[in-house]
Amino acid sequence: MTEHDEIPSMFSGMLGIIRRDLLLAWKRPGDVLNPLFFFAMVAALFPLAIGPSPEQLQFSGPAVLWVAALLAMLLSLNSLFLSDYEDGSLDQMLVSPLPLSALALGKSITHWLTSGLPLVLVSPIVAITFQMPLSVIGVLMLTLMLGTISLSMLGSVGAALTVGLHRGTALLSLLILPMAMPVLIFGARTVSLVAAGDGVAGGLYFLGAYAVLVLSFIPFATAAALRISNE
């Protein structure tokens, strides 16, 4: 039991942020659902544009789904720090005795829970419309899970750098997309390779390693970026 003037631990601080943001997301389901609808719509654009031929759909499925997921993540990243910036909780985080990197990590985790994880869970539904066999869908979900974790992390740096900037939205995408390309490359191509019968290990190892790398280092960059943007 903590006394009321004892500083909470870093871990409980992080949990506090996660809990608060999850509650906020629960109260405004639109924040979670809109990117999902966006994901489904973007995926639907491709058959409309290319044509309904099943072979083409099956061939392009992994790529289309991955690009749609990437864009949906970008969409939801814009507002990562926006509401905190506007209502002052960002300032609270900045002066908190807890390490800012831990709080930033908490924000990123919540972002993944409210944006990335739903995408992973919804992806099979869209994948089926692309004639994706079940075994491949499993790999798709795995790659999306690892990939969206990395995207949430990378995105948090971009969001921290552009919070409060005029036209920060487009800028955020410009900043994040080049760095998201390895994730996209390995994510989409691994699924394609599996669909063609090749092994999955290499791609998954890369995605896993990359996720671990960004989880370890990006929170510090995000914290630095938050301080710089708000001084």
Add this chain to the structure above:
Amino acid sequence: MWKFIHKLASPPHFFRIAAYIIPWLVVPGLLLVGYATYAGLFLAPADYQQGDAFRIIYVHVPSAYLSMMAYMIMAVSAGIGLIWRIKLSHAVAAAAAPLGAWFTFLALATGSIWGKPMWGTWWEWGDPRLTSELIMLFLYFGYMALRGAIDDTAKADKSSAVLALVGAVNVPIIHFSVEWWSSLHQGPTLVKEGGPAMDPAMLYPLLAMILGFTFLFGALLLRRVRAEVLFRERRTRWVKEMILSGGQ
């Protein structure tokens, strides 16, 4: 030695010293480029596969090399500026970015032009270097866009420094990913990544060109940094005194 470096970090000293250094970079640079151009165009034998078109390598490879070196310079000086709070370092980063972008553009343009007679198309996604250079261009644009979006110079310096550092860590990862991705396709590439298994008569002009480009890039960079420093320090006393006493 340390004292010299310390002195160099002070804007007025840098401004003066850089002006002296520039000619020492331009002259050797031009000589090297001149020799390399002549040797590359007229002395080196034609490639048995690509014929005379391979001579584009003498522009394409140095540009690509410089585009990456410029990014590293940008990231390192941004990092130094961020960690040790040296204003001049930030000025170097700011100056390096547009130059790096220009060389990236040059690498892309020459790569595309090279591709036309070789593959018949103006663009080949299968070539890892071209794709990497394209992503590099986006990285540069992102950096410059972020700088442009922030009005306060100090804030712009620090924000873009974080971006440059995160980007720098990602650059090798991007290269690796694109290599893997293009190796799946087993497509044609411009330059065999086997390295200098080239005939020395072909190799020496290339090395000379790379070195020459580097010298000229250094001169360009110093010039830009001088302009950048002068702009940032325009309201200081040392600038005022320098201008009143005749300027340079």
Add this chain to the structure above:
Amino acid sequence: MSMGGYGAYVWTCFALAAVVFVICEWRARLRLRRVYRDIEVRIKALGDTE
């Protein structure tokens, strides 16, 4: 000079490189000159009012 038909491509590339160098050099010098001029104007303006 024509290099087995590839001449146009090769010479274009070298010319492009030269152009890029010249542009960069020019812009750097231009920037420096403009900053000088702005500062001189400012100093003169302040000098008159002081």
